[in-house]
Amino acid sequence: MPTATLLPLAVAIPLFGAVLLAVAGRVLPRTGCDVLATAVAVGDVVCLALLWPHTHGVATAPLGGWPAQVGIVLAADRLGAGLALLAACLVLAVVVYSWRYFDEPSGERAGVFPAMVLLFEAGMVGFALTGDLFNAFVFFELMGATAYALTGYRIEDPRPLQGALTFGVVNSFAAYCSLLGIGLLYARTGQLNLAALGRGLAGHRTDLLVVTAFVLVITAMLVKAAVVPFHFWLPDAHAVAPTPVCMLLSGVMVELGVYGIARIHWTVFSGPGGVPDDAFRRTFLALGVLTALTGAAMCWQQRHLKRMLAFSTIGHVGLFVVGIALLTPDGTAGTALYVAAHGCAKAALFGLTGVLLDRYGSVDEPGLYGRARELRLVGVLFVIGALALAGLPPFGTGLGKGLTEDAAGHGHPWLPAVFVVVSAVTGGTVLRAALRIFWGFGETPRPRPGEPETTGEGEEPEIRGPRRALPPMMVAVPAALLAGCVLLGCVPAVARALAGGAGTFTDPAAYRAAVLGPAAAATAHPGTPGPVPDAWTGAGVLLGLLSAALAVALAVLATTRPPTWHRAIGATARGLRRLHSGHLGDYLAWLALGVAALCAVIAAQT
């Protein structure tokens, strides 16, 4: 099938599936809804898999037959299509995982939950595939509107509603910023297509309009990507969202924010009249490192498993931001693989946490101490997931981390250390929790009533009714996701394809030529030609082993002798934790501060 068919189909399939479920769900029994949702999810995976071979360069689909100057053009390269495929695969995993997960809403509303998940998928896929800035905003909002509702799913408990409200308000606030920025760019160029916007900016010098528009447009992406100080909503939302929704939020939605930053920078702002490379590189390297370290430090201190995983996502997002901030094909290729592998590993870990919630009604690390000894298989998978998070070879996370480290180390020899520390601490934290929960490592934890921390106790199990056997899919899906994480590291074709895709992604001239016609290529910087590394290196393997070893050491140390060195870092850590106050006003103040600071910092560098 031609790309003009496949690209819009990838969005239309889940949209249509959502409608089918909303209507048919009124009469179909629960099983029928699950079968229908799974069929639609499989259909979209197939559609995107068929698209994949067509994305050597940039595949385009002018919608309605209109050219880019007038209408909307979908444009997919390997990275965009790959991210859409990742989203589709995770949605399939989530739909299968939740086959027997929920018992509400039932009756004639049984189709509502899978329908919402499919709408969420349409938003993510559309965002990854569109070549139009305003259209990207529309899909950003579609992702948002569905994600807020999915987050607040458990209505009996006030916490999910609070988390969903924070999520909704902070993201909407950022979306308005983005809309203002789009307005500024449109006023200057009269265009909305990404490639045409880039060409339009080239006629002017870089002035405050461009800087302000850049910061405002990027704000929405930074909030979605949970980059410090825009990240506060994420742990609050992830801690309370139902487990299958967390798998999607952490596994791919947050990463779409990072993708948005890179895509918009390369297509719109990378040429003359945009944001200078050095300004972008310095600013986003700093933001990335800050995010990575904050995420890791906060992750270590969590006892609520979902909050722990949420902060680990923030830590990894920081590393992804560092990877794209390098502005090289190598860094972009490594990050792309890292994102895909991390998505699989993180979704698997959330899925396994869902098993704990299902069995014990708790996601509290000390509260579950030694209680899950009977779930040996789940424990083993949890440990594997933790090691994957730490970047152990041959997991895809290890390869992605190695490639990104290698790219980062060229200009900044200290950056690989950040990668090792952050992956070791986040992996070590999860490992620590696994050892305590599934094997009862170390001493019995004492209650710490005075600590300002979020416990994971008193959570409602997400399913009801008489105690039943564990649905096999709740273990099979995480296992399959972890296997996918290994495959991403072991099948060289994947890394090779993404490396080629990164070459196209970082070549604004190729993008412009594909969307606007060959004559437009001359107005953009050509990409850097040359081979992009796509295989394991000795250094990469060693650093991966080092991270994993450090993670094991940290976990063992933490379980055997916790108090002494905990106290040493206690004061600063507690200060950092207090900043995550849960107060919506605080979060918005930080968001505004971040926008103002970014405006000032980038303006100072132009």
Add this chain to the structure above:
Amino acid sequence: MSARARLLMFAAAAIVIGVFYGVASAETPSFGRASHPYGDRAVAASLAHRTANVVSSVNFDIRAFDTLGEESILFGTVLGATLLLRLARDERRRPAASERVLPTTRLFGVIWLPVALVVGVYIVAHGQLSPGGGFQGGVVLATALHLGYIAADYRVLEKVRPLAVLDVADSLAAGAFTAMGLAGLAAAGAFLKNVLPLGTFNEITSGGTVPLLNAAVGVEVASGVIVLLAHFLDQAVEITGNDEPEEAR
């Protein structure tokens, strides 16, 4: 953070953002200039498809994919409200009581409800010709029904809004938009392509698929907004907590 610190931090940041945005806005093209890059292209494209209302042409033809996204947001919002405002385990439904209304108020409702409905249908149907369209007309239609609540009581509103039908209509209209997009793909190889005969300029049948997409959005917005409001009104009027005393409502 204390309330004062929070306010100071936000105010300082807001001033900086305001200054940047103000300076940036001053750099935009001034009002009333002769050059309108997108306007010129859009008007030409709209006339080429014989659609008199250029805004509708942008919404339902040139950039119809944006509208597909937007109506999906509305569809998702309605589903989300269904999900979040479902009857919780500790809640129960108490039918609304009939209320006394002044006869003049009732007369007002009886006269204006049909008028408002006709206005709504007119605005949807003439979207391709004059200001208005599916979004605007749909909201008029939805609010028209609520005259029943304002001029009478909640029981009357419940009689004039068949929720199950509207719920299905909302979904089907959302699906119809996608289906027409697919029809364009099948007939002419481009998603959402305007494949129908374009008709005579400034006639109600002009614009090809524009009136159809317009109507789909009109049905979706009207039924979606009614269902959405129904969920919220139910929460306010009929649904009570288990432990809440009845008179505390």
